[in-house]
Amino acid sequence: MLLRLKQHSVLPGFHLALGYTIxxxxxxxxxxxSMVFFKTSTMGWERFWTVVTEPRVMASYRITFGAALxxxxxxxxxxxxxxxxxxxxQFFGKRFIDALVDLPFALPTAVAxxxxxxxxxxxxxxxxxxxxxxxxxxxxxxxxxxxxxxxGLPFVVRTVQxxxxxxxxxxxxxxxxxxxxxxxxxxxxxxPSIFPPLLTGFALAxxxxxxxxxxxxFIAGNMPMISExxxxxxxxxxxxxxxxxxxxIAVVMLVVSFILLFLINLLQWWTGKRCR
Amino acid sequence: xFKPFFSSRWIVLSCLFSSFAAYADVSLLxxxxxxxxxxxxxxxxxxxxxxxxxxxxxxxxxxxxxGSGKQARSVIDGLQAxxxxxxxxxxxxxxxxKAGLLPKDWQSRFPYNSTxxxxxxxxxxxxxxxxxxxxxxxLIKPGVSVITPNPKTSGGARWNYLAAWGYAQLKxxxxxxxxxxxxxxxxxxxxLDSGARGATTTFVQRGIGDVLIxxxxxxxxxxxxxxxxxxxxxxxxxxxxxxxxxxVVEKVAKAHNTLAVSQAYIxxxxxxxxxxxxxxxxxxPRAEIVAAKFANKFPKxxxxxxxxxxxxxxxxxxxxxxxxxxxDQIYLSTQK
Numbered sequence: 001m002l003l004r005l006k007q008h009s010v011l012p013g014f015h016l017a018l019g020y021t022i023x024x025x026x027x028x029x030x031x032x033x034s035m036v037f038f039k040t041s042t043m044g045w046e047r048f049w050t051v052v053t054e055p056r057v058m059a060s061y062r063i064t065f066g067a068a069l070x071x072x073x074x075x076x077x078x079x080x081x082x083x084x085x086x087x088x089x090q091f092f093g094k095r096f097i098d099a100l101v102d103l104p105f106a107l108p109t110a111v112a113x114x115x116x117x118x119x120x121x122x123x124x125x126x127x128x129x130x131x132x133x134x135x136x137x138x139x140x141x142x143x144x145x146x147x148x149x150x151x152g153l154p155f156v157v158r159t160v161q162x163x164x165x166x167x168x169x170x171x172x173x174x175x176x177x178x179x180x181x182x183x184x185x186x187x188x189x190x191x192p193s194i195f196p197p198l199l200t201g202f203a204l205a206x207x208x209x210x211x212x213x214x215x216x217x218f219i220a221g222n223m224p225m226i227s228e229x230x231x232x233x234x235x236x237x238x239x240x241x242x243x244x245x246x247x248x249i250a251v252v253m254l255v256v257s258f259i260l261l262f263l264i265n266l267l268q269w270w271t272g273k274r275c276r
Numbered sequence: 277x278f279k280p281f282f283s284s285r286w287i288v289l290s291c292l293f294s295s296f297a298a299y300a301d302v303s304l305l306x307x308x309x310x311x312x313x314x315x316x317x318x319x320x321x322x323x324x325x326x327x328x329x330x331x332x333x334x335x336x337x338x339x340x341x342x343g344s345g346k347q348a349r350s351v352i353d354g355l356q357a358x359x360x361x362x363x364x365x366x367x368x369x370x371x372x373x374k375a376g377l378l379p380k381d382w383q384s385r386f387p388y389n390s391t392x393x394x395x396x397x398x399x400x401x402x403x404x405x406x407x408x409x410x411x412x413x414x415l416i417k418p419g420v421s422v423i424t425p426n427p428k429t430s431g432g433a434r435w436n437y438l439a440a441w442g443y444a445q446l447k448x449x450x451x452x453x454x455x456x457x458x459x460x461x462x463x464x465x466x467x468l469d470s471g472a473r474g475a476t477t478t479f480v481q482r483g484i485g486d487v488l489i490x491x492x493x494x495x496x497x498x499x500x501x502x503x504x505x506x507x508x509x510x511x512x513x514x515x516x517x518x519x520x521x522x523x524v525v526e527k528v529a530k531a532h533n534t535l536a537v538s539q540a541y542i543x544x545x546x547x548x549x550x551x552x553x554x555x556x557x558x559x560x561p562r563a564e565i566v567a568a569k570f571a572n573k574f575p576k577x578x579x580x581x582x583x584x585x586x587x588x589x590x591x592x593x594x595x596x597x598x599x600x601x602x603x604d605q606i607y608l609s610t611q612k
Binding site: 051054055056114117118121122123124138139217218221222223224225232235236237238239240241242245 | 345349352370374426428429466467468469470474477481482483484593597598599604607608
């Protein structure tokens with residue numbers, strides 16, 4: 001108890017570090033974000049409410065949150081698979097594939113959007129084979145999910161990978177020798193330790209998807225009520241020099257995203273505790 | 277790891293020095309929209325030569341290009357533009373209204389509504405014109421797929437919309453019929469790209485759509501870039517006179533001490549040389565001598581102006597493109 005109160009640390013400078021952290025976060029995150037709220041406050045409550053509940057805006061929330069959620073789930077599953085393969089198997093070209101995973105981070109999102117749109121449009125490499133099956137990807141909501149899956153992949157892989165690396169194989173072997181089936185080993189030994197980072201990766205991919213603009217506008221088709229994402233509507237408002245309206249929608253996005261991310265963090269904390 | 281860092285530092289340093297060098301003489305920033313890139317690339321050296329001959333001063337001209345609305349917002353937010361040359365008067369109106377950087381009657385400062393060159397709205401179709409598109413009426417036929425960007429995000433697309441509306445209103449004599457025409461037209465639009473370049477890519481590269489509604493100068497550029505063997509331009513019987521206006525951002529120019537040269541920069545656009553350069557870059561010139569010289573380049577058609585049918589840009593924007601405006605209503609009603 002005493003020890004904890006004293007907070008012994010090898011390195012000095014706790015106060016300086018904390019002060020710096022708060023200053024830095026304020027400068028980089030809080031002050032810019034507070035401008036969003038400040039601009040919004042120039043409009044009354046009533047106008048705020050009508051702007052953020054317009055049918056077109058409501059439809060865009062459904063699409064943005066829905067597509068980001070589905071894309072994050074796809075990434076959680078396949079990202080885990082990729083991370084697993086990269087950590088557990090040795091094969092030719094592994095380094096290359098490992099580097100490939102980061103590409104969606106580095107690529108300008110507009111380039112990603114244009115590339116995806118040309119591949120999935122009805123005369124593109126993949127699109128031409130999907131079209132006869134009645135599946136249209138480019139210029140539909142499905143296209144949005146594809147774009148968001150693309151840009152969200154590294155988040156899950158890169159959060160799960162280090163944990164898998166630390167997870168000793170001996171644990172699995174021990175579980176097996178104690179008579180656990182393969183499914184039991186996965187469920188009771190591996191999954192509990194990779195679930196928290198998986199959730200983090202999921203949350204990051206989801207958050208990234210919510211704010212994504214550059215790649216989506218090229219593949220979405222941007223039809224009102226059908227495939228318009230919320231960030232596009234924010235740009236639309238700006239195009240009308242309606243700064244307050246744009247920030248009003250941004251505030252809604254911000255608050256809802258914060259609540260969702262907070263819930264995910266809470267869930268992660270809760271599962272993290274239960275494991276131990 | 278370190279090498280690129282140092283080289284990027286050198287770039288920054290050399291940029292700093294080059295801008296110092298620029299300050300030695302007079303420097304001017306022209307904030308423009310996307311498709312004027314080639315035009316001003318040709319015009320700026322011509323003006324620099326003209327100015328040097330006249331005053332002996334060496335000018336340094338800088339260009340900035342982007343979506344018209346985005347460029348206007350940058351100027352409002354503090355981009356130090358001496359001159360703006362944008363796609364529509366509404367964007368310069370916004371600079372006057374929101375930031376007060378130039379007087380509200382800026383459009384009366386230079387001849388012809390402050391638009392030294394004009395364009396119009398035409399159609400780009402695939403070679404051989406397989407759907408036989410001749411005029412606006414062919415665009416609302418069932419089975420014709422029309423590509424045009426979203427008028428809410430693209431200034432250029434607002435001209436497209438108003439051209440269609442104006443055509444229908446002048447033909448039928450009623451605004452209700454015009455509205456019906458425009459909503460039928462947008463039912464044939466499968467994709468609303470956010471900007472004109474995106475719409476061109478959709479039409480040219482992805483092969484989507486039978487007809488692209490575009491500015492005449494951009495249609496010419498597309499033809500030059502992608503080949504006359506793949507596309508052709510169809511000029512409708514009647515279209516809008518697209519006026520991309522120019523203005524001196526007086527407050528900024530005054531602060532930079534560049535008011536006189538900014539004024540001259542725009543005035544020279546009206547000169548024979550300026551007009552010829554505009555015409556060579558596919559904008560229709562105002563000066564009659566130059567227009568006559570390029571007469572076979574620009575097909576004749578009946579042109580109406582925005583002031584004739586829509587009062588002015590502030591009004592057109594408010595009734596048609598603002599939230600809950602006619603364009604929104606058209607979409608909300610077709611979705612149900």
